[in-house]
Amino acid sequence: MATMTRLNRLTLADVRDLLGAEVLNGDDLSIKVEAVGAADLLSDVLALSKTGTLLLTGLVSTQVIRTAIVADLCGVVFVRGKKPGPDIISLARESSVPVLATPLRMFEAAGRLYRTLSETT
Amino acid sequence: MAEWFESVYQVLGRDFSNAGKVSTSIKDTLKRIGISPAVVRRVAIVSYEAEMNLVMYATRGKIVLSVSRDAVTLKVEDEGPGIPDVALAMQEGYSTATPEMREMGFGAGMGLPNIRRNADEFDIRSEVGRGTHLFVRVAHRQDSV
Numbered sequence A: 001m002a003t004m005t006r007l008n009r010l011t012l013a014d015v016r017d018l019l020g021a022e023v024l025n026g027d028d029l030s031i032k033v034e035a036v037g038a039a040d041l042l043s044d045v046l047a048l049s050k051t052g053t054l055l056l057t058g059l060v061s062t063q064v065i066r067t068a069i070v071a072d073l074c075g076v077v078f079v080r081g082k083k084p085g086p087d088i089i090s091l092a093r094e095s096s097v098p099v100l101a102t103p104l105r106m107f108e109a110a111g112r113l114y115r116t117l118s119e120t121t
Numbered sequence B: 001m002a003e004w005f006e007s008v009y010q011v012l013g014r015d016f017s018n019a020g021k022v023s024t025s026i027k028d029t030l031k032r033i034g035i036s037p038a039v040v041r042r043v044a045i046v047s048y049e050a051e052m053n054l055v056m057y058a059t060r061g062k063i064v065l066s067v068s069r070d071a072v073t074l075k076v077e078d079e080g081p082g083i084p085d086v087a088l089a090m091q092e093g094y095s096t097a098t099p100e101m102r103e104m105g106f107g108a109g110m111g112l113p114n115i116r117r118n119a120d121e122f123d124i125r126s127e128v129g130r131g132t133h134l135f136v137r138v139a140h141r142q143d144s145v
Helices: A002-007 A012-019 A042-048 A062-070 A086-094 A106-119 B021-032 B037-057 B099-103 B111-117
Strands: A022-025 A035-038 A053-057 A075-078 A099-101 B005-012 B060-067 B071-079 B121-127 B131-139
Touching: A012 A075, A012 A099, A012 A106, A022 A086, A035 A106, A042 A062, A042 B037, A042 B111, A053 A062, A053 A106, A062 A075, A062 A086, A062 B021, A062 B037, A086 A099, B005 B021, B005 B037, B021 B037, B021 B060, B037 B060, B037 B071, B037 B111, B037 B131, B111 B121
Parallel strands: A035 A053, A053 A075, A075 A099
Antiparallel strands: A022 A099, B005 B060, B060 B071, B071 B131, B121 B131
16 A cells, blocks of 8 residues: 555646646645546456556547546546547546546556656655 | 336337437436436446447337336336347347447347346246337335435
């Protein structure tokens, strides 16, 4: 559970800075990231994630936001410069799901977060 | 909290743009009536996987949410192709999904196993050419309300 303690120091604002991400939805970036997961398979997110997980994904669909709502995720980061459409953003707004977008690929994005978390022990 | 509560939601097959709407509304309802967050999350995951199955495979169906003093139950009944081999469908990774379903992030053979994992009681009956009936019960304690 050491990872959890480290993760408690990470906020959405930190994630934005580390990933050079654009914030597409979310007013409160002081939200704590309890865990990070990377997946394109939403059933895996539903099976494996914990409440407060930040999801990195290359999948762009409204189902990503619905998954975030259902699984109590703390936010979603779309990778590889993918831009979610207005339907996705408006659903995220309605349901208060923070959404970020980074030009980085999944591996690089996950790597930066992992490295930062390992260094801040 | 009400002692007993029941609500019926209709779901249309192939209606991908609304897929998941029912489950988020079920989640809101359970939260509002004071069910504990852990139970709400489990029921929402069950409901969402079942709703996606329904949208992906069935013609139409309904999800019946019931809340009693000690449990939340979901009954999901659809009209659709049914499942020829339920035991096989319960295996993680077994899937009959199309590429279109996989592109949405589903259809990797994790849905039914995910549903069972979150259920305290689970029952599935299916008839080929008719449809599938699913029953899930998640216990909650009145004192957590």
